[in-house]
Amino acid sequence: MRLYQMQDSGNCYKVRLAAHQLGMALELVDVDILKGESRTGDFLAMNPNGRVPTVEFDDGRTLPESNAILFYLAEGSALLPDDRMARAQALQWMFFEQYSHEPYIAVARFWQSIKPGGYKEKKDSFPYWHERGYQALDVMERHLSSHDWFAGGQYSIADIALYAYTHVAHEGGFDLAPYKAIGRWMDRIRSEPGHVPMDWRP
Secondary structure (H helix, E strand, C coil): CEEEECCCCHHHHHHHHHHHHCCCCCEEEECCHHHCHHHCHHHHHHCCCCCCCEEECCCCCEEECHHHHHHHHHCCCCCCCCCHHHHHHHHHHHHHHHHHHHHHHHHHHHHHHHCCCHHHHHHHHHHHHHHHHHHHHHHHHHHHCCCCCCECCECCHHHHHHHHHHCCHHHHCCCCCCCHHHHHHHHHHHCCCCCCCCCCCC
16 A cells, blocks of 8 residues: 655554554655645545545555545454444544544644744634644543543544544644543553554654
8 A cells, every 4th residue: 555645744644553553564655735745636636635645555546534544444453343333433533533623733733833934824823723622632531531442442543543633732732731531541552562653654
Protein backbone atom coordinates (compact mmCIF):
# COMPACT_ATOMS: atom_id res chain seq x y z
CA MET A 1 0.00 0.00 0.00
CA ARG A 2 1.13 3.52 -0.76
CA LEU A 3 0.24 6.26 1.73
CA TYR A 4 0.12 9.82 0.45
CA GLN A 5 0.72 11.78 3.61
CA MET A 6 2.21 14.63 5.59
CA GLN A 7 4.42 13.51 8.47
CA ASP A 8 3.15 15.95 11.11
CA SER A 9 -0.53 15.38 10.28
CA GLY A 10 -2.37 13.53 13.02
CA ASN A 11 -4.75 12.06 10.46
CA CYS A 12 -1.80 10.54 8.61
CA TYR A 13 -0.22 9.37 11.86
CA LYS A 14 -3.35 7.33 12.59
CA VAL A 15 -2.73 5.28 9.46
CA ARG A 16 0.99 4.79 10.08
CA LEU A 17 0.39 3.73 13.70
CA ALA A 18 -2.38 1.25 12.90
CA ALA A 19 -0.51 -0.24 9.95
CA HIS A 20 2.62 -0.72 12.04
CA GLN A 21 0.69 -2.36 14.87
CA LEU A 22 -0.98 -4.66 12.35
CA GLY A 23 2.28 -5.56 10.61
CA MET A 24 1.24 -3.99 7.30
CA ALA A 25 3.87 -2.43 5.06
CA LEU A 26 3.37 1.13 3.83
CA GLU A 27 5.25 3.07 1.19
CA LEU A 28 5.16 6.73 2.20
CA VAL A 29 4.76 9.49 -0.37
CA ASP A 30 5.09 12.90 1.22
CA VAL A 31 2.64 15.57 0.06
CA ASP A 32 3.31 19.17 1.12
CA ILE A 33 -0.12 20.67 1.53
CA LEU A 34 1.43 24.05 2.32
CA LYS A 35 2.79 24.11 -1.22
CA GLY A 36 -0.49 22.99 -2.78
CA GLU A 37 0.73 19.51 -3.68
CA SER A 38 -2.64 17.99 -2.74
CA ARG A 39 -4.36 20.24 -5.28
CA THR A 40 -2.62 19.05 -8.42
CA GLY A 41 -4.58 17.31 -11.15
CA ASP A 42 -2.92 13.96 -10.46
CA PHE A 43 -3.69 14.09 -6.76
CA LEU A 44 -7.28 15.24 -7.27
CA ALA A 45 -7.78 12.27 -9.59
CA MET A 46 -7.04 10.02 -6.60
CA ASN A 47 -8.90 12.09 -4.03
CA PRO A 48 -11.25 14.80 -5.35
CA ASN A 49 -11.28 16.36 -1.87
CA GLY A 50 -7.59 17.14 -2.20
CA ARG A 51 -6.51 16.04 1.26
CA VAL A 52 -4.16 13.64 2.96
CA PRO A 53 -4.11 10.87 3.94
CA THR A 54 -5.00 8.90 0.85
CA VAL A 55 -4.08 5.25 0.44
CA GLU A 56 -3.42 3.72 -2.97
CA PHE A 57 -3.69 -0.06 -3.24
CA ASP A 58 -1.78 -2.39 -5.55
CA ASP A 59 -4.77 -2.69 -7.87
CA GLY A 60 -4.95 1.10 -8.33
CA ARG A 61 -7.94 1.73 -6.11
CA THR A 62 -7.65 4.61 -3.66
CA LEU A 63 -9.22 5.32 -0.29
CA PRO A 64 -9.16 8.75 1.40
CA GLU A 65 -10.33 9.83 4.88
CA SER A 66 -8.24 8.68 7.84
CA ASN A 67 -10.98 6.93 9.78
CA ALA A 68 -12.26 5.06 6.73
CA ILE A 69 -8.68 3.88 6.15
CA LEU A 70 -8.44 2.80 9.80
CA PHE A 71 -11.66 0.80 9.48
CA TYR A 72 -10.37 -0.89 6.30
CA LEU A 73 -6.98 -1.77 7.79
CA ALA A 74 -8.44 -3.11 11.03
CA GLU A 75 -11.00 -5.45 9.46
CA GLY A 76 -10.53 -8.93 10.92
CA SER A 77 -8.02 -7.78 13.55
CA ALA A 78 -8.12 -7.08 17.28
CA LEU A 79 -8.22 -3.35 16.52
CA LEU A 80 -11.84 -3.71 15.38
CA PRO A 81 -14.08 -5.41 17.97
CA ASP A 82 -16.06 -8.47 16.95
CA ASP A 83 -19.14 -7.52 18.95
CA ARG A 84 -21.74 -5.64 16.94
CA MET A 85 -22.38 -2.98 19.58
CA ALA A 86 -18.69 -2.50 20.27
CA ARG A 87 -18.05 -1.96 16.55
CA ALA A 88 -20.81 0.64 16.49
CA GLN A 89 -19.28 2.30 19.56
CA ALA A 90 -15.92 2.47 17.78
CA LEU A 91 -17.61 4.26 14.90
CA GLN A 92 -19.48 6.51 17.35
CA TRP A 93 -16.21 7.77 18.82
CA MET A 94 -14.58 8.07 15.40
CA PHE A 95 -17.47 10.24 14.22
CA PHE A 96 -17.10 12.27 17.42
CA GLU A 97 -13.40 12.70 16.67
CA GLN A 98 -14.03 14.10 13.22
CA TYR A 99 -17.01 16.27 14.16
CA SER A 100 -16.37 17.51 17.70
CA HIS A 101 -12.63 17.04 18.30
CA GLU A 102 -10.47 17.35 15.18
CA PRO A 103 -12.06 20.57 13.83
CA TYR A 104 -10.91 22.45 16.93
CA ILE A 105 -7.90 20.68 18.46
CA ALA A 106 -6.23 19.79 15.17
CA VAL A 107 -7.08 23.11 13.53
CA ALA A 108 -5.67 25.12 16.44
CA ARG A 109 -2.50 23.03 16.30
CA PHE A 110 -2.16 23.59 12.55
CA TRP A 111 -2.41 27.36 12.81
CA GLN A 112 -0.23 27.62 15.91
CA SER A 113 2.52 25.09 15.20
CA ILE A 114 2.53 24.08 11.53
CA LYS A 115 1.46 27.00 9.33
CA PRO A 116 4.17 29.67 9.37
CA GLY A 117 2.71 32.86 10.82
CA GLY A 118 -0.53 31.03 11.46
CA TYR A 119 -1.15 32.14 15.01
CA LYS A 120 -0.89 35.81 14.10
CA GLU A 121 -3.15 35.28 11.10
CA LYS A 122 -5.85 33.40 13.03
CA LYS A 123 -5.43 34.64 16.60
CA ASP A 124 -9.03 35.84 16.80
CA SER A 125 -10.23 32.27 16.14
CA PHE A 126 -8.29 30.65 18.96
CA PRO A 127 -10.74 31.46 21.80
CA TYR A 128 -13.51 29.67 19.90
CA TRP A 129 -11.30 26.71 18.95
CA HIS A 130 -10.14 26.38 22.54
CA GLU A 131 -13.67 26.57 23.92
CA ARG A 132 -14.92 23.83 21.61
CA GLY A 133 -11.75 21.76 21.93
CA TYR A 134 -11.96 21.75 25.71
CA GLN A 135 -15.59 20.67 25.43
CA ALA A 136 -14.43 17.63 23.45
CA LEU A 137 -11.68 16.89 25.98
CA ASP A 138 -14.27 17.11 28.76
CA VAL A 139 -16.39 14.47 27.00
CA MET A 140 -13.37 12.20 26.68
CA GLU A 141 -12.36 12.74 30.31
CA ARG A 142 -15.83 11.79 31.55
CA HIS A 143 -15.78 8.57 29.54
CA LEU A 144 -12.23 7.64 30.49
CA SER A 145 -12.92 8.24 34.17
CA SER A 146 -14.80 4.94 34.19
CA HIS A 147 -13.44 3.14 31.09
CA ASP A 148 -9.93 2.16 30.03
CA TRP A 149 -10.77 2.37 26.32
CA PHE A 150 -13.37 3.90 24.04
CA ALA A 151 -15.04 0.83 22.53
CA GLY A 152 -15.72 -2.72 23.67
CA GLY A 153 -13.36 -2.61 26.63
CA GLN A 154 -10.30 -2.98 24.41
CA TYR A 155 -7.74 -0.93 22.53
CA SER A 156 -9.17 -0.21 19.10
CA ILE A 157 -9.15 2.12 16.13
CA ALA A 158 -11.39 4.45 18.18
CA ASP A 159 -8.47 5.00 20.54
CA ILE A 160 -6.03 5.51 17.68
CA ALA A 161 -8.36 8.04 16.06
CA LEU A 162 -8.66 10.11 19.24
CA TYR A 163 -5.06 9.73 20.36
CA ALA A 164 -3.56 11.14 17.18
CA TYR A 165 -4.45 14.77 17.86
CA THR A 166 -5.05 14.56 21.62
CA HIS A 167 -1.45 13.70 22.43
CA VAL A 168 -0.21 16.79 20.58
CA ALA A 169 -3.03 19.10 21.71
CA HIS A 170 -0.52 21.22 23.62
CA GLU A 171 0.88 22.28 20.23
CA GLY A 172 -2.42 24.05 19.69
CA GLY A 173 -2.37 25.77 23.07
CA PHE A 174 -4.41 23.21 25.02
CA ASP A 175 -3.43 22.37 28.60
CA LEU A 176 -3.89 18.64 29.22
CA ALA A 177 -2.55 18.68 32.80
CA PRO A 178 -6.03 18.77 34.42
CA TYR A 179 -7.17 15.78 32.36
CA LYS A 180 -5.89 12.96 34.53
CA ALA A 181 -7.95 10.17 32.94
CA ILE A 182 -6.85 11.26 29.47
CA GLY A 183 -3.25 11.25 30.68
CA ARG A 184 -3.54 7.66 31.96
CA TRP A 185 -5.23 6.61 28.71
CA MET A 186 -2.40 8.11 26.65
CA ASP A 187 0.11 6.22 28.80
CA ARG A 188 -1.78 2.98 28.12
CA ILE A 189 -1.69 3.63 24.39
CA ARG A 190 2.07 4.31 24.47
CA SER A 191 2.47 0.93 26.19
CA GLU A 192 0.60 -0.98 23.48
CA PRO A 193 2.75 -3.39 21.41
CA GLY A 194 3.99 -1.80 18.20
CA HIS A 195 3.36 1.76 19.30
CA VAL A 196 5.41 4.32 17.39
CA PRO A 197 5.60 8.11 17.81
CA MET A 198 4.38 10.60 15.24
CA ASP A 199 7.85 11.27 13.82
CA TRP A 200 8.51 7.56 13.14
CA ARG A 201 8.83 6.43 9.52
CA PRO A 202 8.88 2.84 8.25
